[in-house]
Amino acid sequence: MTHIDPDAIRQGDRLALSRALTAVENGDPPGQDVQTALFPYTGKAHLVGITGAPGTGKSTLVNQLAKAFRHTDINGAPKVAILAVDPSSPFSGGALLGDRIRMQDLSGDPGIFIRSMASRGALGGLAHSTAAFATLLDAAGFELIFIETVGAGQAEVDIAQLAHTVVVVEAPGLGDDIQAIKAGILEIADILVVNKADRPGAENTARALEAMLGMAQGRGNFPPSGKHLITTFENTQEEPIPAPADWEPPVLCVTATEGKGVAELVSKIREHHTYLHDSGLWQVKEANRLRRDLENLIRDALLKDWQRNLDEEKFHSVLEDLIQRKCSPMEALERLL
């Protein structure tokens, strides 16, 4: 196992960065060392999540967004990283990662770094290491990080806990207006995009989404986007929510293949970034994310600890009793813990 030089990563050595990402993904010890060494340099990047059902055009949209941010920023273009997650096969553990196919325009730009990730069994639309990847890219100086989730259905909402800004991509013809008022992925949107807006039915989709948002606001106490995440753990002492000017998620029509509507999306993403900073939500989100990361680390460590001290024989005898219906799962738990 080779040593990875954290300074090389900060100075823009792309091979060192890439190798570090692999070490982190595989859980190799040098990966942990490099994360520790680079942690002080993180916390600057704007993490933008792109999520939505399979085939709504997320990769194409990310391609256009990355191009737009690289070419149109007047105050010096930000360095852009893209993390694209695709599912692993539940049978073979293998994966076909095809998001780069839509991102060929971006090659040759040294200010862009794209990494494909397999979900490796994680269910929330991201991979286990996606958050760690984002912090490494942050430390490597990437100011804007797009995180494209697995083609998500309704409940894959991990991205809301990781990204500062969540863009949910819809396409015409994927469901009626009841889909639009179901809980889940639409609730986490800071910005809603109706992609493939050149297709018939796009206006109806946009209208259904706007109506959904209108209903939410009409109810008065429905938490506006972003804020509900902050009160996930109500029994724990999280930062109190500052009283920000409300952010109303806009609904934008985009035709990503032609670049139509992309400029408006870019300015909404910038606007949301400003809003997060002005309202103090940025710090709250960061604090809550670090808290959750820590809780996850503790959970993983406790689990590993338990597995290490596990009495295999006892476990199997309890399991056998459980299979024979001689004890209930709760009783089995009591005997094992």
Next chain:
Amino acid sequence: MTDRKIRVLIAKPGLDGHDRGAKVVARALRDAGMEVIYTGLRQTPDMIAESALQEDVDVVGLSILSGAHNALVPAVIDKLRASGMDDVRVFVGGIIPEADIPALLDKGVYAVYGPGTDTQTVAAEIKAALNPSNN
């Protein structure tokens, strides 16, 4: 404890537009438990080397049906080596005349596969190429 996966880049350099073979191989390697990155058609050697670097792959598979392999394969290998990826293994698939194979192997390709190759052979030989000691 590590959770290592073999990562493979399947790339189509040059101008031919037929990627059925590349997709069949990509699918087969997925089924063999590997993480396969497919980059689509008409890639330049620079693009392939850059993708291989960003994805930190163990293996690059080049699918070429155009007859330009004698130019493209060495170009890709030179770019890979120039960007510090000395340990990446390369195989070639497609329509490659027998007479051209020795030169490609000489250049550092570890295998050349023609039409009709069993995809399980491709997967097994990737594993062998990455763990020479296990043979």
